[in-house]
Every structure is written in C-alpha cells, then in structure tokens.
Amino acid sequence: MMNDKIKLCYDVPADDFTRAGEASSNVKSKLKMMGVNPEIIRKVAIAMYEGEINMVIHAFGGTIDVVITPDEIEMVLKDDGPGIENIELAMQAGYSTAPDNIRSLGFGAGMGLPNMKKYTDELNIDSTVGVGTTVTMKVKMNER
Amino acid sequence: MTIKDIRDILGARFIYGEDHKDREVHAACGSDMMSDVLAFVKDSAVLLTGLCNPQVIRTAEMMDIICIVFVRGKMPDDNMIEMAREKGIALLSTGHRMFSACGMLYEKGLRGGSPYR
Numbered sequence: 001m002m003n004d005k006i007k008l009c010y011d012v013p014a015d016d017f018t019r020a021g022e023a024s025s026n027v028k029s030k031l032k033m034m035g036v037n038p039e040i041i042r043k044v045a046i047a048m049y050e051g052e053i054n055m056v057i058h059a060f061g062g063t064i065d066v067v068i069t070p071d072e073i074e075m076v077l078k079d080d081g082p083g084i085e086n087i088e089l090a091m092q093a094g095y096s097t098a099p100d101n102i103r104s105l106g107f108g109a110g111m112g113l114p115n116m117k118k119y120t121d122e123l124n125i126d127s128t129v130g131v132g133t134t135v136t137m138k139v140k141m142n143e144r
Numbered sequence: 145m146t147i148k149d150i151r152d153i154l155g156a157r158f159i160y161g162e163d164h165k166d167r168e169v170h171a172a173c174g175s176d177m178m179s180d181v182l183a184f185v186k187d188s189a190v191l192l193t194g195l196c197n198p199q200v201i202r203t204a205e206m207m208d209i210i211c212i213v214f215v216r217g218k219m220p221d222d223n224m225i226e227m228a229r230e231k232g233i234a235l236l237s238t239g240h241r242m243f244s245a246c247g248m249l250y251e252k253g254l255r256g257g258s259p260y261r
Contacts, residue, residue, distance in 0.1 A: 017199070049182070050179070112179055
C-alpha cells in the first residue's frame with residue numbers, strides 16, 4: 001500500500017451549516033481511494049464529521065489537518081472559538097450547550113464528543129475559554 | 145429485505161436511486177437526531193427520518209447507509225438529491241409517520257441492531 005506520509009488541510013467555514021461535513025466527505029473519499037479498510041474509514045469519517053459539525057455550531061469554523069501514515073490517521077481540529085468551559089461535562093452523553101435552533105437541525109443531542117471518543121483510539125482536547133479549542137484524534141490502521 | 149421491498153411495504157416512492165432497488169438492507173435506524181444515528185454502526189442500513197436537510201445525506205454518507213426514507217411525506221430539495229446521487233444513496237418518501245413506518249418494517253422482519261451499550 002502506501003509508504004509515505006500524506007497530509008490534508010481543510011478550512012471549515014463559519015456559519016455555513018449546509019456545507020458542514022465537506023471536509024469529512026473529502027477525507028472519506030481519499031481514504032477509500034487509498035484502499036483503507038472500510039471499518040477504519042467509517043470511524044475516521046464519523047469522528048471527523050462530529051468534530052466538523054462542532055466547529056460550525058460552537059466555534060466560528062476553523063481548520064482541520066489530517067495526517068495519514070501506514071500506522072494511523074491523525075486529525076487535528078483547531079478553532080479560535082469560545083473554548084469549552086468544562087471538558088468533563090462536555091464529554092458526558094446527553095450534555096449539550098447547543099442552541100435550540102441547532103437541535104431542530106438534527107444536532108445538539110450531546111452526543112458529539114462521546115461519539116468522537118467512541119470511534120477513535122485516542123482523543124485529546126486542549127481548550128482555553130476565550131481562546132479556542134484544539135481536538136486531536138487518532139485512529140489506528142490495525143484494528144484491535 | 146431489499147430497497148424495493150421497503151418501498152412496497154411503506155407505499156413509498158423513489159425520489160432518487162431506483163437503480164439501487166435490488167440492494168439488500170440488513171438493519172434500520174429511525175431518528176431525527178443525527179448524532180444518535182452516528183452512534184449506530186451497521187452495514188447496509190436504511191435510515192428513517194423526519195428531518196430534511198443536507199446533513200441527513202452527509203450523516204448517511206459517513207455511516208455508509210444505503211437508503212434514506214423520509215417519513216410524513218417530507219421531500220428533499222434538489223441540492224440534497226444531488227448529494228445523494230453523488231454518493232449513491234437511494235431516497236424514498238412515504239406518507240407514513242415515523243412510528244408506523246418503523247413498525248411496518250419491523251413487522252416484516254427488519255431489525256435495528258443490538259441495544260446501545
């Protein structure tokens with residue numbers, strides 16, 4: 001298969017709910033073309049999509065860098081949004097600070113971060129209130 | 145059960161993807177909350193939803209869902225249909241409500257997978 005390190009970079013636009021998910025969709029297509037195991041692709045796609053939606057809902061968009069190596073896929077989602085006040089609380093299934101209009105769009109059920117944890121092998125959240133949030137996720141190429 | 149069977153059971157009509165009618169569906173998920181759908185992983189699944197926006201198609205794409213049934217007569221717009229076409233996801237619309245539509249498919253043997261852990 002591939003031996004090289006591949007890096008993909010995306011800008012996630014602010015306030016454009018219709019287009020949210022385009023970066024995740026693109027990564028999914030690329031991994032498929034590379035012949036990556038479909039189960040791994042799905043884990044990456046879901047985790048990244050939840051993160052991308054979060055950036056549109058809670059922050060003002062941001063950037064996503066994806067690094068693909070033969071061992072793992074790393075996603076770094078960075079925004080200059082309001083930050084997460086209580087990460088432990090945000091990780092609880094069902095806890096949400098999303099406004100009601102987001103719920104009517106099908107999100108804001110408080111499942112975003114729990115899903116990101118569920119589908120990745122590593123999840124690290126570095127957030128400072130008023131400064132921004134960086135979420136780093138890794139999915140191993142070899143299934144456990 | 146095939147996508148065509150789902151259409152027949154629900155008296156639904158194809159909005160896109162009649163070509164996919166013979167594909168086998170192995171599981172179903174019914175929800176208006178996309179994050180709940182994203183917590184559900186099953187191969188070759190159908191999604192029943194009353195939500196009608198582009199993120200429904202995106203969610204289905206991420207999950208490798210092969211068919212979306214819009215309940216209560218909801219109709220996706222042209223942009224959504226185009227997204228579904230690009231990803232090869234069949235779209236059906238039925239006049240039945242969510243509870244009834246899910247029940248009708250369950251009665252015919254379609255299942256939703258194991259309980260959430």
